[in-house]
Amino acid sequence: MFVTDFINAIKAYAKAIKLIQQLNLWKYFFVPAIIGLVVGGIIISIAYSISDDIGNRIASYWTFEFGKDAVETASQWVGFFLILFIGISIYKHIIMALSAPFMSPVSEKIEEHYTGKKINLSDTIPEFLGLLVRGLKINLRNLFWELLYSIPLIILGFIPLFNLFSTALLFYIQSYYAGFGNMDYTMERHLNYKESIDFVRKNKGIAVGNGLIFTLMLFIPVVGIIITLPISTVASTTETLKKLEVQRSMY
Numbered sequence: 001m002f003v004t005d006f007i008n009a010i011k012a013y014a015k016a017i018k019l020i021q022q023l024n025l026w027k028y029f030f031v032p033a034i035i036g037l038v039v040g041g042i043i044i045s046i047a048y049s050i051s052d053d054i055g056n057r058i059a060s061y062w063t064f065e066f067g068k069d070a071v072e073t074a075s076q077w078v079g080f081f082l083i084l085f086i087g088i089s090i091y092k093h094i095i096m097a098l099s100a101p102f103m104s105p106v107s108e109k110i111e112e113h114y115t116g117k118k119i120n121l122s123d124t125i126p127e128f129l130g131l132l133v134r135g136l137k138i139n140l141r142n143l144f145w146e147l148l149y150s151i152p153l154i155i156l157g158f159i160p161l162f163n164l165f166s167t168a169l170l171f172y173i174q175s176y177y178a179g180f181g182n183m184d185y186t187m188e189r190h191l192n193y194k195e196s197i198d199f200v201r202k203n204k205g206i207a208v209g210n211g212l213i214f215t216l217m218l219f220i221p222v223v224g225i226i227i228t229l230p231i232s233t234v235a236s237t238t239e240t241l242k243k244l245e246v247q248r249s250m251y
Contacts (some may be wrong), residue, residue: 005205009179009239013213016234023113028106029230032099036225039098043091047083085154089146089174092218093139095229096181100135100188101128103233107185110237119189137193138184142177149173171215172208179211182229182236190244203243210236 020026096103108119150173153166180200187196200207210232217228 002205002208005203005239005243006209009206009209009235010213012210012235012239013231015238016231019110019113019234019238020231023109025106025109025230025234028102029226031102032095032229033226035098036095036229039091039094040225043087047087050083081157082151082154085150085170086147088215088218089143089150092178092215093143093146093181096178097135097139098132099229100185101131103185103229104131104188106230106233107237108189110234111186111189111241114238114241131188134188134193135184138196139181142180146173146177171212174215175208175211176204177207177211178214178232179207179209179236182210182214182232183207183240185233186237186240186244199243199247203240206236206239206243210239 111117112119150170153170153173156162157166157170183200183203183206184196187199191199213235214228214232217232218224220228
């Protein structure tokens with residue numbers, strides 16, 4: 001089940017581009033793109049300014065002259081990767097949370113297309129604020145758990161025997177929580193907070209497959225910030241709707 005869902009979630013990206021063109025969803029890209037560029041610029045500036053300080057702080061605990069240069073170099077890299085990873089994690093969850101009121105209409109359009117039923121759940125200011133609050137709640141929760149699991153793995157990654165294992169787990173964790181955030185643009189119309197957490201746990205393949213492509217796309221310079229979230233939202237919506245329909249048919 002996991003492998004099948006994982007593969008389908010990745011395949012959904014090809015269908016997503018066609019749906020965006022078919023339903024003329026490009027107009028929804030603008031605000032998330034601006035949010036992404038602003039937040040990304042702020043986080044990159046902060047990361048650049050403090051990565052050396054963290055590296056120096058780590059190196060200061062080595063009080064011996066022997067190997068001091070090697071420790072300082074290694075500490076600089078540790079500081080860089082820690083800040084890079086934490087920055088990416090914070091970035092993606094902030095943009096997913098702040099973009100919730102703008103991405104939810106995209107998900108609604110996809111659901112309308114598939115079901116033929118009109119959906120208007122994000123048209124008023126209270127609904128807009130409700131989507132923002134839920135987005136913040138879900139993504140802050142996901143950010144907390146992602147960092148809690150990942151920071152020890154980053155440190156273990158500098159130990160030769162553990163680096164391949166820790167890198168694979170890091171990608172898994174990053175992908176899972178990114179996919180979770182994208183799936184919630186659909187789940188918010190059908191499931192409450194606790195039900196959504198349980199739903200993603202039962203459908204990890206979708207979350208990891210969707211989140212893996214999401215995370216990789218973020219590394220595309222500039223363009224990744226602009227296109228990643230809307231395309232990932234469409235891709236996650238199609239697969240999440242299928243699973244919600246299966247879940248409803250079981251009860």
